[in-house]
Amino acid sequence: MEIEVLEGVFDANEIIARENRALLDENGTFMVNLMASPGAGKTSFIMRTLEGVKGSLKSAVIEGDIAGKVDSEKIAATGVAAIQINTGGSCHLEAKQVNHALIRLDLEGVDLVIVENVGNLVCPAEFKLGEDLKVMILSVAEGHDKPLKYPLMFSESDVLIVNKIDLIPHTDFDMEALEDTVLKMNSRIVIFKMSCRTGEGVDAWISWLSKRVKSA
Amino acid sequence: MHELSVTESMLGVVLRHAEANKATEVTAINMVLGDMSTVMEDSVRFYFEIIGKGTIAEGAKLNFKRVKLIARCPVCGKEFEVVEYNFRCPDCEGVESEIISGREFQVESIEIN
Numbered sequence: 001m002e003i004e005v006l007e008g009v010f011d012a013n014e015i016i017a018r019e020n021r022a023l024l025d026e027n028g029t030f031m032v033n034l035m036a037s038p039g040a041g042k043t044s045f046i047m048r049t050l051e052g053v054k055g056s057l058k059s060a061v062i063e064g065d066i067a068g069k070v071d072s073e074k075i076a077a078t079g080v081a082a083i084q085i086n087t088g089g090s091c092h093l094e095a096k097q098v099n100h101a102l103i104r105l106d107l108e109g110v111d112l113v114i115v116e117n118v119g120n121l122v123c124p125a126e127f128k129l130g131e132d133l134k135v136m137i138l139s140v141a142e143g144h145d146k147p148l149k150y151p152l153m154f155s156e157s158d159v160l161i162v163n164k165i166d167l168i169p170h171t172d173f174d175m176e177a178l179e180d181t182v183l184k185m186n187s188r189i190v191i192f193k194m195s196c197r198t199g200e201g202v203d204a205w206i207s208w209l210s211k212r213v214k215s216a
Numbered sequence: 217m218h219e220l221s222v223t224e225s226m227l228g229v230v231l232r233h234a235e236a237n238k239a240t241e242v243t244a245i246n247m248v249l250g251d252m253s254t255v256m257e258d259s260v261r262f263y264f265e266i267i268g269k270g271t272i273a274e275g276a277k278l279n280f281k282r283v284k285l286i287a288r289c290p291v292c293g294k295e296f297e298v299v300e301y302n303f304r305c306p307d308c309e310g311v312e313s314e315i316i317s318g319r320e321f322q323v324e325s326i327e328i329n
């Protein structure tokens with residue numbers, strides 16, 4: 001006997017993502033889901049962002065890693081609340097794990113939560129967390145040809161941060177080709193070019209983000 | 217490791233529907249998988265063989281129906297297959313195309329005894 005099911009495999013995750021959304025809305029909190037490959041500069045980018053919004057936005061960070069708490073310790077040292085989620089081998093964060101972390105964080109008065117997803121350009125793109133913004137980082141050293149290799153990530157993201165632009169003179173990185181390919185896949189994506197090492201280009205992102213958080 | 221948690225979710229959906237229909241055995245699982253999904257058929261088969269063991273779905277046949285990546289241009293209404301992830305409308309060059317199909321991973325039906 002054939003039974004009709006018609007149920008998406010990601011539906012269960014999406015239900016919890018909506019619960020996260022409601023919890024964030026209740027507290028007037030804006031959430032960023034930050035995704036990138038290992039080594040693209042996620043933690044440096046978070047540190048720059050926290051520094052940039054210091055004094056104007058109260059922030060907190062949720063760190064997703066397969067193991068360890070190196071990143072959350074780095075964040076906590078700046079005085080910002082940080083919660084570590086160890087996925088224990090899983091390559092992405094799911095809405096449920098973020099839900100537990102949001103409950104542990106006291107969201108009252110928190111304007112901005114940045115979730116650092118597990119370093120990976122594939123799986124995190126499939127799992128909604130209830131975020132306001134999906135932000136991805138591509139670093140210059142990874143090459144401008146990545147969008148066609150990881151199309152879902154580039155087409156799902158609202159913001160693309162091109163990091164490590166101070167390395168461009170030493171590489172064959174073609175910014176125009178990157179922008180052309182990405183915009184064909186995703187015309188609404190907003191692109192910021194920066195170097196989290198030198199600080200170049202960070203200000204434009206900070207002022208754009210601050211406006212988004214305040215108008216949300 | 218992606219497909220392990222995805223396969224667990226899929227099995228969860230299957231067992232829930234099977235039990236609700238008082239099944240003693242699931243003989244086939246019919247799924248729809250979009251071309252833009254990151255899920256790999258082979259990995260799902262691999263993990264299913266392991267985690268399906270001991271459940272009423274053990275040994276079920278996994279059927280995947282592939283769905284092409286299709287977008288629709290809201291400007292001129294054209295529906296087109298997206299090639300090489302170029303979402304620009306081939307007719308009017310509109311850039312706001314919306315995905316109609318190709319993202320899904322759905323359990324469409326199950327065959328039970």
